[in-house]
Amino acid sequence: MVVRKRLDYGSRGHQVPAMPRVPSSARGKRSARRKKDEMSPFDLLATVAGTLLVDHENSSNNAPSINAAALTYARKRKSVKAEQCDDAPPLKSIAVESCIAGSGGVCASPRQSNICLAENSSTRNGTDTVLESLTVKPDMLVRDSVFSCTKSCNRAHGVGGIPECGSSRSLEATNQVQVQQPMDGDTTALYSLVSSVDLDGRPPALVSSDSSSGVPLCIHDKDRNTSPLCHAEARHAADRDDDENSSGCTHPCTMGNNKSYMPQYTGDSRIRKMFASKIRKAARNKMCGEMSNKGSKLNLGGKKISTTRQRVQRAMFKRQKPVRRHFTPSSAKGILTEVKLRIKSFTIPELFIEIPENATVGSLKRTVMDVVTSIIESGLRVGVLLQGKSIQDDNKTLRQARICHGENLENIDFTLECEAGQSSSHGVRIPEEMDFHGADAMKPLAMVKCEEPFSETKAGYNNQQRVQASPNRVQSEHGSVHSLFETTAHEASASSQAIVPVASPSSEALAIVPVCKSKRPAIGQRRIRRPFSLPEVEALVEAVEQLGTGRWRDVKMLAFDNTDHRTYVDLKDKWKTLVHTASISPQQRRGEPVPQGLLDRVLAAQAYWSQQQQQVLSGKASGQACSSSC
DNA sequence: CTTAGGG
């Protein structure tokens, strides 16, 4: 038997992408295998750092703590694939220079605040602007990373020096590390001590600008005046699905009406379902060729451009753990203190990579790896801040630096940044070298980032409207960008964490930006929930009273012909729920209350038309019997 | 494509 598979589920005008469907047998396996092959930027970094540390942990006492942390992280993350490590070039010695960053560890160097996009220089100072945080020059792979020693119950102090780090919003990796801290060691020794990190193995979570002020990509986030760290702390308890949230994308005004329903952030289950649905659909259809575990498609070769400049714009991670400091029982000498540190922030700058169009995914991965490696290789600088003030004398003992007996431990922060000024030998291009035609080149990024996939309350009903609202985006979606997006998404770990290349109109450069849910319903994207309003219900009831149940297409045309987001299936479903609502007690009803009068009409119409249908059926049957007998 | 019904 041939089973027809409908590709267009929706009604006219409601565009639902033709999607392959996975056999229902696979439905139960939605979220089963997702994370396996994911390689988040942090993973990538962790892998690199891990390799670095492997090479140097025995030979160098000055291995940057971040590497240690990253290594631990990498080790704990089974998802770090060996292939990435294998392909990584041998790492040379790391020049780790203890260097003190400026207060707050942010933008100590003018270059760091130099951005290629932000035409508005007034935004460059002080708190980082969105653009600044988005486009960090590659000379700082790890910028403004801050370790912080804090007591478990001392949240406020853990923030020391951080709030000023606007750039820390860019990427926060609050890995918690544990340090055996000899009280008499000098600051340099302290760095190496971080090697004994005890990293929490949880995968890096994504910063959602909605839930964290760490990603102020959209203006609406200004409403949230919580400090990043406070937010971070607040998210501890529920950091479960950070990785599902879009890092660079905010959904400022969506879901305005129904605060209790926020699909983008509602939780993993929903979004995971979404992605799992994507996966299974894709797998079933096999129309996308090789699919990543995120349902991504790889089609790099199909691009028309000869060179792809990839812009690793930004990656953000946020890992939140309760800030704790563990004091081990003092040894006989009583000079060891176990301290838990955490990386407050961790910034990866944008990278520009030239990749031939016939490059393979593997080569792309290797290139990214090489670039990251080269940057790390060039050296990381660790800074120690005590109460926001940098400690520049590496020879000073901790006691001399008044870092002792834990009394100041909660005030210690660490900064990590790349050695400035190096250029990559792997084809990395710093922003200035890009042939951007002015700052406009990056406009699409901003658009995409802040773009709201669905604006439930304001975008209007027409899908087309939204598409038209952002021609650049549309262009991006249909071009080669899409294929690259798929590729990149494969490497990124979480949905929201995925970095997506976006075509730059004025150049052929591809920008990789944190993925933002597409305005176009992504493949397998569940439609946004749009509760029926009272007028809609009234219209529906009236139409059904007129036409009856079972003629949903007509009902649609009669009462909802101008609303594309209501399919006749939706109307049918709504009627179903209305009937159910009318049949239950008012106390059991949820959502916007429907007037009882309307519900009565629903029941009446339902009873009437069901009776009619039965009569039709019986009449039909009798007619058939008659005709057959006659 | 529509309808119907379960999820």
Added chain:
DNA sequence: CCCTAAG
């Protein structure tokens, strides 16, 4: 809302 069998 989604998914799908069936008409």
